Amino acid sequence: MSIATHDTPGAHSHDDHAHGGHHEIGFVRKYIFSTDHKVIGIQFLITTMLMLMVGGALALGVRWQLAFPWQWMPIAGDLEVFQQQGGIISPEFYTMLFTMHATVMIFLVIIPVLAGAFGNFLIPLQIGADDMAFPTLNMLSYWFMWPAIFCFGISFVIGGVTAGPAAGWTSYPVLSAIISAAPGSGPAQTFWLLAVTFVGVSSMMGSVNYMTTIINMRAPGMTLFRMPMTIWGMFITAILQAFALPVLTAAGFMVLFDRTMGTCFFVPAGLVVNNADPTIGGGQPLLWQHLFWFYSHPAVYIMLLPAMGMVSDILCTFARKPLFGYKPMVYSMSAIAGLGFIVWGHHMFTSGMNPALGMTFMVSTMMIALPSAVKTFNWIGTLWGGHLHFTTPMLNAIAFVSMFIVGGLSGIFMAAVPVDLYIHDTYFIVAHFHYVLFGATLFGVFGAIHFWFPKMFGRMMNDTVGKIHFVLTFIGFNGTFFTMHLLGVAGMPRRLADPYNYPYLEHLLPMNQFMTYSALLMGFAQFLLLGNFFYSMFWGPKCGRNPWHANGLEWDAPSPPPHGNFESIPIVYRGPYEYSSPETDKDYLPQTEYISPRPAPAPSTA
Amino acid sequence: MRKFWCLFFMFWPVLAIWLCWVSPANGWWFPSIAPWELGQQIDDLFYLLLIITTVVFIGTQFALGYVLWKGSDVKPGRAWFSHGSHNLEVIWTILPAIILLFISLYQMDVLARIRVMSKFPEQASRDPIAEVTARQFEWRIRYPAPGKKLLAQPQPDDLYTVNDLHVPVGQPVMIRLRSDDVQHSFGLPHLRLMQDAVPGLVIPVWFRSNAVGKFEIVCKELCGWGHYKMQGELTVELEEDYEAYLKALQEKMNDDGYPADAENAVAQSDEE
Numbered sequence: 001m002s003i004a005t006h007d008t009p010g011a012h013s014h015d016d017h018a019h020g021g022h023h024e025i026g027f028v029r030k031y032i033f034s035t036d037h038k039v040i041g042i043q044f045l046i047t048t049m050l051m052l053m054v055g056g057a058l059a060l061g062v063r064w065q066l067a068f069p070w071q072w073m074p075i076a077g078d079l080e081v082f083q084q085q086g087g088i089i090s091p092e093f094y095t096m097l098f099t100m101h102a103t104v105m106i107f108l109v110i111i112p113v114l115a116g117a118f119g120n121f122l123i124p125l126q127i128g129a130d131d132m133a134f135p136t137l138n139m140l141s142y143w144f145m146w147p148a149i150f151c152f153g154i155s156f157v158i159g160g161v162t163a164g165p166a167a168g169w170t171s172y173p174v175l176s177a178i179i180s181a182a183p184g185s186g187p188a189q190t191f192w193l194l195a196v197t198f199v200g201v202s203s204m205m206g207s208v209n210y211m212t213t214i215i216n217m218r219a220p221g222m223t224l225f226r227m228p229m230t231i232w233g234m235f236i237t238a239i240l241q242a243f244a245l246p247v248l249t250a251a252g253f254m255v256l257f258d259r260t261m262g263t264c265f266f267v268p269a270g271l272v273v274n275n276a277d278p279t280i281g282g283g284q285p286l287l288w289q290h291l292f293w294f295y296s297h298p299a300v301y302i303m304l305l306p307a308m309g310m311v312s313d314i315l316c317t318f319a320r321k322p323l324f325g326y327k328p329m330v331y332s333m334s335a336i337a338g339l340g341f342i343v344w345g346h347h348m349f350t351s352g353m354n355p356a357l358g359m360t361f362m363v364s365t366m367m368i369a370l371p372s373a374v375k376t377f378n379w380i381g382t383l384w385g386g387h388l389h390f391t392t393p394m395l396n397a398i399a400f401v402s403m404f405i406v407g408g409l410s411g412i413f414m415a416a417v418p419v420d421l422y423i424h425d426t427y428f429i430v431a432h433f434h435y436v437l438f439g440a441t442l443f444g445v446f447g448a449i450h451f452w453f454p455k456m457f458g459r460m461m462n463d464t465v466g467k468i469h470f471v472l473t474f475i476g477f478n479g480t481f482f483t484m485h486l487l488g489v490a491g492m493p494r495r496l497a498d499p500y501n502y503p504y505l506e507h508l509l510p511m512n513q514f515m516t517y518s519a520l521l522m523g524f525a526q527f528l529l530l531g532n533f534f535y536s537m538f539w540g541p542k543c544g545r546n547p548w549h550a551n552g553l554e555w556d557a558p559s560p561p562p563h564g565n566f567e568s569i570p571i572v573y574r575g576p577y578e579y580s581s582p583e584t585d586k587d588y589l590p591q592t593e594y595i596s597p598r599p600a601p602a603p604s605t606a
Numbered sequence: 607m608r609k610f611w612c613l614f615f616m617f618w619p620v621l622a623i624w625l626c627w628v629s630p631a632n633g634w635w636f637p638s639i640a641p642w643e644l645g646q647q648i649d650d651l652f653y654l655l656l657i658i659t660t661v662v663f664i665g666t667q668f669a670l671g672y673v674l675w676k677g678s679d680v681k682p683g684r685a686w687f688s689h690g691s692h693n694l695e696v697i698w699t700i701l702p703a704i705i706l707l708f709i710s711l712y713q714m715d716v717l718a719r720i721r722v723m724s725k726f727p728e729q730a731s732r733d734p735i736a737e738v739t740a741r742q743f744e745w746r747i748r749y750p751a752p753g754k755k756l757l758a759q760p761q762p763d764d765l766y767t768v769n770d771l772h773v774p775v776g777q778p779v780m781i782r783l784r785s786d787d788v789q790h791s792f793g794l795p796h797l798r799l800m801q802d803a804v805p806g807l808v809i810p811v812w813f814r815s816n817a818v819g820k821f822e823i824v825c826k827e828l829c830g831w832g833h834y835k836m837q838g839e840l841t842v843e844l845e846e847d848y849e850a851y852l853k854a855l856q857e858k859m860n861d862d863g864y865p866a867d868a869e870n871a872v873a874q875s876d877e878e
Binding site for chain 2: 175363365367376380381390417478490491496498
């Protein structure tokens with residue numbers, strides 16, 4: 001059933017050769033302040049996996065309040081800091097919980113795990129380079145995550161549990177721009193904005209590096225259209241980041257100035273906030289929404305495209321088939337990126353911007369569903385007629401496709417402005433973006449972790465534990481999030497500490513309790529992933545270079561690849577998806593394998 | 607075990623559709639029938655999208671299940687060595703493009719009638735019924751005195767209430783929506799309507815209810831720690847009840863605490 005093969009004696013001698021070329025470096029330079037893209041990638045991966053648990057715990061806090069409002073919190077309720085509020089979740093704390101859940105998951109998990117962890121690890125290996133173009137910059141991009149983690153962390157504890165960043169991850173002014181609007185969260189919100197800036201700097205360093213590396217450092221024969229989809233995903237993501245991120249960084253500084261220096265970029269005149277003196281103002285809160293979503297909508301694709309690429313690789317490998325429609329896949333990814341810049345207004349359909357703009361954004365938003373549809377059809381086409389191997393990475397990749405269909409289709413409801421007038425800011429949208437960001441991206445990431453783990457550590461993860469983790473996560477995920485669509489149709493708004501205040505929502509409590517149990521299941525399942533990951537890192541069975549019989553260049557390097565990756569510069573002869581090719585007896589054909597052309601019949605000399 | 611995974615991926619879409627099917631009977635659906643034509647049209651558009659997406663959902667999930675089932679057979683030989691099909695790509699690009707374009711154009715009319723000011727009912731836009739000002743964490747409502755028009759500047763005889771908006775039944779009404787502090791959102795889920803209250807802007811919102819009754823006003827934009835309790839009530843009543851309500855409100859506001867006859871008694875004693 002599994003096509004994983006273990007150690008072949010030949011693989012070791014190659015490893016030793018590769019090590020021989022480099023002089024030894026100390027522990028600190030090798031594992032902590034390393035400039036090796038693989039170490040940096042693994043650092044990013046482990047950091048983001050731990051952050052995933054933090055973000056998940058915050059989400060469980062939110063779920064607790066929705067299922068058992070104003071009841072004593074298990075575990076955390078006993079802590080000293082919660083004693084003043086009787087061990088329950090106060091409305092202030094609830095606001096912080098969902099703000100920080102989104103913040104941690106977006107800025108410290110999904111963006112860095114895709115671009116930081118897999119981007120770093122895979123780009124040089126898959127294009128046949130020995131490292132990134134700028135290794136030191138690469139190291140800095142990881143270490144700039146830590147000031148961000150520190151600032152987010154301190155913003156969470158600085159004022160006690162009732163005073164944290166409380167303006168949502170979207171941080172709409174005036175709530176985020178005037179300190180008196182959210183009493184107590186003064187320094188916390190400021191640290192939050194600083195942290196977003198640090199994450200931005202980290203991403204930008206990565207983005208510059210990825211673009212340069214992919215453009216300049218491809219191995220001989222690795223033309224653009226021979227690159228694996230993962231590399232296309234990372235490349236387009238890097239471009240998106242480079243163009244969108246400066247807007248967010250600038251806007252973040254503007255709010256920071258509004259908070260600390262009395263500027264009025266986003267604050268109009270004459271507001272009486274919480275009985276403070278009227279504002280002098282002259283600013284416009286809608287400006288923030290435009291700037292924020294000009295980054296944050298492309299950011300949705302930053303959080304998706306690399307996963308789309310990785311899933312394409314995994315599906316081909318375990319279907320033993322070439323990718324269905326390689327070029328349409330590349331073009332549709334580019335179309336998503338291009339259209340991604342002109343759809344940001346769909347987050348603002350109810351904001352009071354000009355309705356003519358709303359109509360324009362509606363059409364562009366509908367159109368962005370098209371390349372996503374094309375990609376989905378091509379993934380199904382890839383599986384069509386394949387010889388499927390249901391390994392853990394494959395199951396997660398199939399789940400990606402299955403969940404992405406739901407996330408894509410539910411997006412159409414929001415793109416339609418009149419329907420959005422009803423479902424905007426309800427749980428329908430919470431369901432939608434969790435189907436995209438968790439159902440698609442995170443399942444893609446789970447698949448990628450299991451798929452490239454052998455390359456990272458030279459050992460296999462346990463397949464049975466991987467499958468149990470997958471099944472539990474899948475069931476817990478759908479139990480939690482599919483039901484959210486129905487809550488949304490029933491009109492339950494998001495971000496309410498106690499929705500049952502409203503008589504028309506009272507009957508939704510049992511449904512919310514079911515969702516919380518599902519979320520708990522999903523949360524506990526992640527310990528299986530962590531356990532499997534760290535156990536296999538040291539005690540998993542050893543594997544050879546190419547345990548999955550895959551085609552990519554990374555499988556040509558030793559597992560784990562030494563500093564410098566390849567023994568000799570690989571030469572690329574074909575695209576990455578030539579599985580089951582009639583040119584060879586095996587059912588795979590690595591990109592580096594040279595096949596001598598069949599001798600042409602000798603011309604007759606009559 | 608291979609077939610198990612196929613069934614696993616085919617089972618959940620069936621469960622999902624079953625859940626949606628039984629939802630209306632369990633109350634996991636629209637809170638009530640929208641009491642006005644545009645609300646009902648929004649519901650119709652929702653159902654149109656629901657039909658289209660359900661067909662696509664069943665189609666794609668079935669296709670996925672089918673290719674998984676076929677591909678899970680252990681058979682000799684190789685997988686199908688195919689790099690794709692140009693014709694299929696053309697078909698599955700153009701067909702969704704037409705459907706998506708149709709959807710977006712089909713929505714325009716309802717959107718224009720709700721949002722474009724020149725398309726508002728004339729009666730409603732000429733005489734706004736009230737000014738609704740959102741602030742942390744309440745809705746302040748300012749009506750003009752009976753028989754007068756609502757002016758942009760507050761007038762001495764304006765009438766004020768908190769969290770309690772009354773409108774006459776069956777008539778298009780327009781409110782002027784403002785915010786005093788942070789951003790809020792004026793949501794009427796039963797009418798399928800929502801409009802953000804943006805600091806610094808005055809945004810006109812019109813609606814009509816053809817049914818009398820009370821509906822919740824929900825704040826739908828995060829506005830601070832008390833966001834969850836920023837709840838108002840929309841009362842739709844008969845024209846004469848509405849006028850009586852305003853009259854009573856006016857009397858209540860002009861009341862200085864003395865009963866009317868007691869005041870007369872004082873005046874009389876002065877004359878003596």
